[in-house]
Amino acid sequence: MSLTIYKTNASPPARAVMMVAEILGINYNSYEINPILREQDTPEMTKKNPMRTIPYIDDDGYCLGDSHAIMLYLFDQYGKPEHSYLYPTDKRKRATIHQRLFFDCGVLFPRLRSVMAPTYTGKLTEISNSMKKNIDDSYRMLEAYLSDTLYLADNVITLADLSVITTMSTLHGIHPIDSNKYPKLMKWFSNMSEQEVCKKVNKPGADEHVASLKTFMEINKLNQNKKSKL
Ligand SMILES: N[C@@H](CCC(=O)N[C@@H](CS)C(=O)NCC(=O)O)C(=O)O
Structure with a gap:
């Protein structure tokens, strides 16, 4: 193999x-x-x-x-x-898992990507209000997805949670979840972050990603200030 x-x-x-x-x-x-x-x-x-x-x-x-x-x-x-348990055979549970995976692929990650792309190409110095609004809107959707179950598609962790936690770990680092507005999302995020697999595999890369986005934004700010003084 x-x-x-x-x-x-x-x-x-x-x-x-x-x-x-x-x-x-x-x-x-x-x-x-x-x-x-x-x-x-x-x-x-x-x-x-x-x-x-x-x-x-x-x-x-x-x-x-x-x-x-x-x-x-x-x-x-x-x-x-x-x-x-990660991908149970029950058809409706599977359909819910698929929906959450498509949500990550088609909604949540693209909203993070809309911050990443201009940051890494030197354009973005801070997250704009419209970006924040879009990210918050995704948090609202996730809060709703967590209304009946502890995790995103079931009361146990499924592939859906493993996918979404990675995007959320970076998003929370650059635009923190408001726990008053999204208490279920915050609790889910804390539960997921406590999982051994998340601590070992997700956290180091997420910390690196958040730090690099923040550093790039600072560098972009310095470069743009330099240009405006010329
Ligand atoms: N839907 C894809 C998204 C992958 C993606 O966009 N990855 C980023 C890195 S985090 C990338 O390759 N960006 C380069 C590009 O989009 O050209 C997936 O889930 O694998």
Whole structure:
């Protein structure tokens, strides 16, 4: 068996894939990619993942991009009966898990990405009010998703939680959850952060990601101030 995960620890979707691999006990190779330097754009990498995003995997010649698709594949390929809680067979629970994964892919992560992209390209000096409004609106949705269950799709942790916690760990670092407005989300976030897999696999990369976004914003501010004085 030879599974390679192309990743960087700061990347939220890469952290989600790494957490699933950790829980399933998969022995994998890591290949570090720096997306700021666009290391994923070489012809060889583009062939493996035409989306040119991180993470992607190569499992004995089978290549797959998008963390959500990868998480489901790893579960199907490597999951054992004791992991069934992560993706139960009940059709409605599965549908809810899918919805939360699509929510992360199509709503939550893009709202973080709208901060990341202009920050890493030197444009953003602080999160704008409209960005904050969009992020808060996502927190409102998550609060609603947590109205009937302790976790996002069930009373136990599923793939949905492993995906969303990675995006939320960066978002909370740059635009903290207001626990008065979103008490269930705050409790979920604290519960998830206490999980061993999150402490070991998610936290170091999340801390790195938050610190790098804040540092880039500071540098952008200095550069823009310098330019305005010229
Ligand atoms: N939906 C994708 C998003 C992946 C993504 O956008 N990753 C970022 C790094 S955190 C990236 O590769 N950015 C470079 C780009 O979008 O070109 C997933 O879940 O894997």
